[in-house]
Amino acid sequence: MKSHYCGEITSSNLKEEVTICGWIHRRRDHGGVIFLDVRDIKGICQAVVNPDNEKSFKLAESIRNEYVVQINGDVRKRLEGTINKNMHTGEIEIDVKDLIILSKASTPVFPIDEYQEVNEDVRLKNRVLDLRRPEMNERIITRSKITSLVRNYLDKNDFHEIETPILTKATPEGARDYILPSRVQPGSFYALPQSPQLFKQLLMIGGLDKYYQIARCFRDEDLRADRQPEFTQIDIEASFLDQDEIMSISEMMIKDIIKEFCGDKLEKFEVINWHDAMRDYGCDKPDLRIPLKLVDISDLVKDEEFKVFSEPAQKQGSRVVALKVPNGNSLSRGQIDDYTKFVSKLGAKGLAYIKINDAGDLENGIQSPILKFLKPETISNIIESLNIKTDDLIFFGAGNESVVNLSMSSLIKKLGEDLNLYSTKWAPCWIVDFPMFEINKEGNLTPLHHPFTLPKCSSKELEENPKDSIAHAYDVVLNGYEIGGGSLRIYDKAMQKNIFNILNISKEDAENKFGFLLKALSSGCPPHGGIAFGLDRIVMLVTDTTNIRDVIAFPKTQSAACLLTDAPSKVEKDQLDELKIISTHKEE
Known part of the structure; x- marks a missing residue:
């Protein structure tokens, strides 16, 4: 039925007679000449129907988006000023000799356009149309x-x-x-x-x-964005x-x-022991693109009078961790409050922090609501163990080990997104x-x-x-x-x-x-x-989407x-x- 795919016709096919089949991506009527953008799995090609071709022109006037057509014609170079360098077929067009409507289509529920945002439920209910979108x-x-x-x-x-x-x-x-x-x-x-x-x-x-x-x-x-039944x-x-x-x-x-x-x-690939992964990242699937690690400070705070830290530091199955955020000093109180709410939803009882205004002056160069509860020596040891510098910020997690791991590992990912800390390299x-x-x-x-x-x-x-x-x-x-x-x-x-x-x-x-x-x-x-x-x-990862339903033809x-x-x-x-x-x- 066809001699070429739409998206594969180029200047190398000039003066050839070709036959293409596909869907009408767009129809345009310009001063009596009708332009048809025909789409198939390989791309889009422009076809031109002139009024002197009465039979084809009459059909072209009735055509709407998503009609399925067969077109026969000669490949010719586009006129100067109409060349589209953004398209693989942008230098040529087909001068239509014969046009056949193979199948008509009702008006699509949404445009077949890769740039159009469409509600996912609408896409899934009309998956046949959705699959025609170039990105799908x-x-x-x-x-x-x-x-x-x-x-x-x-x-x-x-x-x-x-x-x-x-x-x-x-x-x-x-x-x-x-x-x-x-x-x-x-x-x-x-x-x-x-x-x-x-x-x-x-x-x-x-x-x-x-x-x-x-x-x-x-x-x-139970399903998530990256799971299917x-x-x-x-x-x-x-x-x-x-x-x-x-x-x-x-x-x-x-x-x-x-x-x-x-x-x-x-x-x-880096090889990480499971216990080390849980200690350093709070999870067994760390995203190594984010340069943030947890540091267990249980030994440093176990003798403090501040029970929020000392009790979990001494208790079996609990831990106290510190998370250094380089240049995190710029975070506002409102942002810190938002992060506190974020970890609270994951079971954490709070999110203590210390801002480092001047790492060389631990008496006046740091600020935090918890400073009055910790010994200066303990604060100094924490700062030294995390290799803290001026303008850094420290977040703390304390409590049941599983809660601390979940909340702090999730916080690492959120900070990575919010502060644009992700490396562009793959991290296996x-x-x-x-x-x-x-x-x-x-x-x-x-x-x-x-x-x-x-x-x-x-x-x-x-x-x-x-x-x-x-x-x-x-x-x-x-x-x-x-x-x-x-x-x-x-x-x-x-x-x-x-x-x-x-x-x-x-x-x-x-x-x-x-x-x-x-x-x-x-x-x-x-x-x-x-x-x-x-x-x-x-x-999902190779095609750069975060939704597993985007890579399954007919998902749930x-x-x-x-x-x-x-x-x-x-x-x-x-x-x-x-x-x-x-x-x-x-x-x-």
Whole structure:
């Protein structure tokens, strides 16, 4: 139907007869001559319809934006003064011979213009139109190209693309499962996979050596701007590779993606111990583009009479930290009050501060509401430990460790945005040596990653001291986003059973939920490990958007709804009867 894409016709095609197909981006009537900007996936080309071409001219008069057309004509150079150097096709136009309207369109709900701001709900409800916008086109195509690069990279490194089941068994993996009823086995349910975790381990036990998959995953969890109920993982697993080898393969893949699609060369990724990350940044996904760090000053203030500092400094599970803001002295009292409100919403009881007017005069050169509560020696030690200079400002966080970490790490990010502290360089890092377990709200141990992660200790040592055990786990963080996480896996049946025991999973439950895995571990299991990258997050970062819905063709809202198709929806009663399901939900 076409000889060329609209966006690919240039001066090299002068005097050629071409046929293009696409959407009418804009129609203009200039003194009896009609100009049609025709758009396809490659760009926009201008076509000119003259009145002496009566049939085509009459059609052109009836054309409106988003009509789909086919145009045949000759490529000619634009007249002097009408050349548009901002367009790839801006030097030429098509002198229309034949014009065919392939499909008419109603008036678009919003203009198909990359510069037009449109409410996101309107965009999602009219996603078909939204996908035509140049910026959306580009993001979805970039996603496709990144996926292709990943496949080529892993193929070259002897990985095999293998599909794993979508209909599988419900197993505890952290988030809620999406469950599907079985018609042929009434009362039984499938679960959609939260990840292919167990199947990829079984593939290693099955001798497949190296596996990857562009895997669809499903988690019924509360959503955020960078989360979706269904998402895509670059899922990788390999036998007989150690942690450093898996990290190296993964790092090179990310470097290739950034080089290919952003033109930037990444240096070797910094490796940060999990405990160091929590100490210095208050989180395990630090944005290293922001040159701010927390300094724990618990030892410096534990003997102070100022109980706001001394009590958490002495208490197990609490901490006191200081945050140096270079040249932060310029912050007004109103701005500091706003930051205080910000951390208060995250659970902090306040935000103490000290302004440094003159670092050489600690008696008269500093100001703060808390100076009267602290010894001069303590203030001097704090200033020295933070390497404070004139015009700096110090913020303090004190209290429960998790609250301090959350509030102060969030404050670092907010200061980075407000004060324009971000470096323009990419900032990747590895976070390693995670704890095996964390304590949940009920006071029970739960896996920090999943229950199949290999600990860095013997089974006996793990049993004696599970709270302090370290995992062979590693996350990769890029610009403050966790884009991937992995671990070495347990390949010994006794160790795996020990983990289940620590997690209070009974022998009966373990056999019922994981019997197939335990049996496989008894058949000769190679040491193995892997990693899973969030494809959606990678594309989000590469295409410079902060909303993951911008890089998914048909995403869900934060209430897990598809505004385009109105999913989820009710089903007919006879469908429920066939599945032996009775809905107990009552409409309000």
